[in-house]
Amino acid sequence: MPMETSFNGKHLLMRLSDTPGGAGDERLIAEVLEEELSPFVDSIEIDAVGNAVLFKQGLGAQLHPRIMLAAHMDEISLIVMKIDQGGFLRVAQIGGFDPRTLLGQEVIVHGKRRIKGVIGSKPPHLSSAEERKQTVPLTELFVDVGLPEQRVRELIVVGDRMTIDRHPVELLGGRISGKAMDNRASVAAVAICLEQLHKLRAISDVYAVGTVQEEIGSIGAQTAAFRLQPDLAIAIDVCHGETPGVADDLVQQIGKGPVITFGPHIHPKIFERLKQVAITNRIPYQIEVSQGATWTDADPIQITQAGVPTGLISIPLRYMHTAVETLSFDDVQNAGILLASFIADIDQAFVEDLICY
C-alpha cells in the first residue's frame, strides 16, 4: 500500500521557488526533493556533478524500458566578484539576467551566513542626460548589504553566491509569480508525475533527474544521460508565455496546457506519442515547433553517446529570467499528469521501435 502523504504540488512549487539554488550550488533543491519525494521513489542519489537522480522501478518481471526525465534545478544567480571600497559588492552573473531587471532587487548573499542586500546604482539626479537614456550595465551595478567594509569582509568573500530574494505570490486566476519558476515549475511537474505514477501501473524504470548547471550550458543533463544511457529521455523546461509587445508566433498561451515541442532535436515518435497520450487522457496541450536548438537539456541529451531519442515538454511563463516569472499552476499540474500518463503508456515494443527513426 502506498503510504499516505500530504503531497501538494502547489505548495512544493512555492517552496522550490523560495529555496535558493544557483548553478553549481543546487544541493538545497536536491534536499527538498529528497524530503518531499522519498515516499514515491525507490532510491535517490546525488551523482559526481551534483545531479539528483530519483529512481522509480517499473512493475513486473519483463524487460523494463528505461526512461530519463530531466528538469534542471538551478536558477540564474549572481556571484561576488570584488569587494569595493565602502563594502559595496561588485557582481558577475551565473546565467543570463537582464541587468535592467536587477536594479532595485533584493538579494540574499550566501556568505558566512545569509545576508540581505539590495542592488543599487547611481541615482538619476546624479547621472548625465546621456547616462539616463542607457541601461545600467552589470559592471556598474553593486550590492549594498548595509554593513561597514570591515564587517563585510569578515562575513563575505569573493566567490560567495547571491540569489534573488523574492517570495512567490499567488495572483488571481490561478497564476503564480516568483523567482526561479524557471525551472522549479518543471521540477514540480516531475514531482507531480512521480506522485501520479505511484497510482498507475507503469512497467518502465524511471530516472527522474534534477539536473545541475543548465543555465550555463546543460552540464548536468549531458553527464547524467551519458551515465544512464536511457532508452528515451524527456526534458522539461519553461517556454515563453504570451506577453504584450511580443509576436504571437513566438509565445504560447498561459493556462492552455503544457507545450509539446516538435523539431529536429526531438524524436518524432516521442512527440507523436506525447500528443496521443494527451488526447486520450483529455489533458490540454499546445504544440511548439522549434527550428533547431531548443536551448534546453533536450539538446545535449539527444547527442549523448550513440544518441538518445528525446522529447521536450515546456511550461509557458512570462517575464523569463526576472524575479516575477509568472505562470499558471494548472499547466504545471497538467505537465506532471501528461508525463505520468506517457510513462504508463510506454512498453518495450515502443522503445525498440524508436531505434528505427
Place this chain on the structure above:
Amino acid sequence: MKELISKLNAAPSGPGQEDRIREMIQELVTPYVTEVSTDVLGNLIAVKKPKTAGDGKTIMLVTHMDEPGVVVVDKDEQGWLRVEPLGNLKASDMIGARVVFGRTGIKGVIGVESHVEDKDIAFRHLFVDVGCAAEHKVQGVAIGDVATWSGPFEDLDDDIIVGHALDARAACAVLIEALKAAKSTHTIIAVFTAQHQVGSRGAKVAAYRIKPDLAIAVDVTPAGDTPKAEHISVELGKGPAIKALDGNVVVAPTLVRKIAAIAEKHGIAYQIEVAPKAKSEAGTTLISGEGVPTCGVSIGARYIGTPSCMVSLSDVTNTLTLIVGALTDGAIL
C-alpha cells in the same frame, strides 16, 4: 622554479603543434613518474602511482602546453605569408611582433598593410615577413605551419617575471614540480594538454580516458590590479587564486572551501577567482563522460594574450605548495 619556467617558455608550441614543449616536459617528468605517454590528440599524460598499494583513488591535474599562435593560410609569389589566429588574439596586438615557427625554427616579424585604419585592422591585413629576400627560407615554410611569439623571458625583479608563454607554462612548471614533490596515497595523473587555445579539446578526451575521482585545473587567470581594470579581485603576489567561477565552469562551493581549508592549513595566503571572461579546462573536464568533480587553482597574470604575460613567482611557488598539499591531504576526496 624561475629557470624551469624560463626553459618551458622558450619551446615554441602553438595549438595542434605542441611537439617541442611535449618533448621537453616528457624529459623533465620521466624521472619522477611511473609511466608517461602521449594520446591521440597530443596530450602528454604522466602517471605517478603511490609507493605502496594506495587507496585506488585518482586525482588528475590538468594544464595546457599550447600557447596562442598564427597559422599560415597562404603564401604568395614574393614570399609574404598570410596568417589567421589560433586562439584568442587581437590582430592589432600582433603588429611588429616577432614570431618563430615551431616546426622549423624559422623566425619572422609581423607586418601590416599600411592603407588600413588602426581600428579596422584584421588578420587579413597582416603578413609574416621571414626576410623575404631569403628565398630558401620561404620555401621552408608550409601552409599550415604555426608561428608563436619569440620574445625572451625576463625577470623584472626577484618576484615578477614576464614571458610570452607563461599562459600556461607557469602552470606546467607547477605540475612538473608537483609530480616531483608529491607523496600521495592516490594515483596522480598530470595531463599537459594539447589544443586548449582552440577550445580545450585535449582536456576533454584526457578526462574521458582517465575518469579521475577529482580533477584540478591549473592555469593563469586575469589579474585586476592594473589601472582601470575590470572588477576582478585577483592581484599579483597575493597567492594562488582558488577557482569559484570562470567562463565555462562554476565550482561547487564545497570544493572551493576544501581547497581553501588546505591553503589555511599550510599557511598559504590565497585569493578566490571569479573570472567570467576567462576560459579554462575545468569546464570541459567537468562534462567529460559521466561527469568529473572538478576544481581549479590559478595563478594571477597581467597581459594575458600579449607577448608579455606577467606573473609573480611567489604565486607560482605558493600554487605548487597548495597543489602538493591537496594531493597529500586525504580530505580533498
